[in-house]
Amino acid sequence: MNKVDRRGAAGERVLRQIADRLTPAAVAMTGVHDAGTHGSAVTGAGLEALMAGLTELLPTAGGAADGPVSGTVFKVERGPAGEKIAYVRMFSGTVRTRDLLPFHGPGAPWPDAAKVTAISVFDQGSAPRRDTVTAGRIGKLWGLGDIRTGDTVGTATADTTRQHFAPPTLETVVAPRHPADKRALHLALTQLAEQDPLINLRQDALRGQTSLSLYGEVQKEVIEATLAEEFAVEVDFRETTALCIERPAGSGAAVEIIAKEPNPFLATVGLRVDPAPAGTGSDFRLEVELGSMPYPFIKAVEETVHETLRQGVHGWQVEDCTVTLTHAGYWARQSHSHGVFDKSMSSTSGDFRHLTPLVLMDALRRAGTQVYEPVHRFRLEIPADSLGPLSPVLARLHAVPRTQAVQGTECLLEGEIPVARVHELERRLPGLTRGEGVLECTFGGYQPVRGAIPVRSRTDHDPLHRKEYLLRAVRRVAGHADGGGSATGRSPRG
Secondary structure, rough: OOOOOOOOOOOOHHHHHHHOOOOOOOHHHHHOOOOOOOOOOOOOOHHHHHHHHHHHOOOOOOOOOHHHHHHHHEEEEEEEOOEEEEEEEEOOOEEEOOOEEEOOOOOOOEEEEEEEEEEEOOOOEEEOOOOOEOOOOEEEEEEEOOOOOOOOOEOOOOOOOOOOOOOOOEEEEEOOOHHHHHHHHHHHHHHHHHHHOEEEEEEOOOOOEEEEEEEEEHHHHHHHHHHHHHOOEEEEOOEEEEEOOEEEOOEEEEEEOOOOOOOOOOOEEEEEEEEEOOOEEEEEEOOHHHHHHOHHHHHHHHHHHHHHOOOOOOOOOOOEEEEEEEEEOOOOOOOOOOOOHHHHOOOOOHHHHHHHHHHHHHHHHHHHHEEEEEEEEEEEEEEHHHHHHHHHHHHHHOOOOEEEEEOOOOOEEEEEEHHHHHHHHHHHHHOOOOOOOEEEEEEEEEEEEOOOOOOOOOOOOOOOOOOHHHHHHHHHHHOOOOOOOHHHOOOOOO
């Protein structure tokens, strides 16, 4: 409890109010001697006891320095030359300068890796350069160019995966106020996304738009101010919309065979889509032998599956599904007599990357998908006499109260409300409760959309429309700088 130096400070009264208005389970830490829980930052009162309490009462950092490397990136900043500096909390192992350090983001299907070029370790308020950073320490690492806040370095453990951020539930299009700032806005947003795991970007090259995933209207205001103050870029936002997801409604399968119409690519890909339990994300599995096809081709299929699932039948991210590779085939490296390797006669990773979206979207379409909207669990404290005027407003906003308790002049409501309606409730609440209403919301999951199904504009070449997709894919294959032939220009062979 801070600011005990202020006139009128009354610790006991505050504790009673906490128990009355927040929770009766509040504990007065003054029962622990010298814990330093009452003090003043201005006068310094209680600071020595606070520091002593932190070191004595809080658990110490564990982990073995000779164990497997495992840590979490909790901050990313840019150095004077624009280089990335990752702040890492080490839970296990030792990282050394010049180590090739693997790292991966939450839910990433495969890890990245980069060489550590320099290390600083925090010690007694400074961060001197060191050759290593060990378990239990916090260090700054240079050289990890693609790393982001929230990434795990080394091996994922219970410590590195313990922190969990709820997914963003809102989305808006952000545009520079001055068209000349378009590139500067892109660079600024990219840098902010590297530093903050709560900022997600979606680039729409077809329409020249950038969409920003959000947690609420306040975050939008913070981002706007940050862009103006730190990057000198003024922006405007479009209307905020709910960020839905798609889930498979059933199972579906599709296959395209090499050298068999209508498949124009030198690849065989068969995929089956099955529903998975809610909250499990997407998973890729093999039903073919791992050695039946070169690993780079299998990896190309897996990477393209995860990329394609970002936009389902209705344009939303597909979650909670299992995608299984059921058929695979290729043509080995071949050439004409005494000639060099000929891509028009041999399969390449590009064949699998171009064919996989067609097969996967065909399987998804056969399985069918259902669109789900995000919902929040709400906790609403209001004067008891405000319940009457508030109830019809909650009904119009599709809020569903689950529990209701009246204690004296206060009423507590708990339930669920669609995320798209939360801002309207926040706007209406002060007038309906004389300014006394208190609303708390947390992510509560997803529920099926009622009414018209929302459709999200696609940012890819839309494999749902085969003819247009193939025209663009053929153009890209034919334009490769390495001289690869057109996908439709290859002669099928039996």
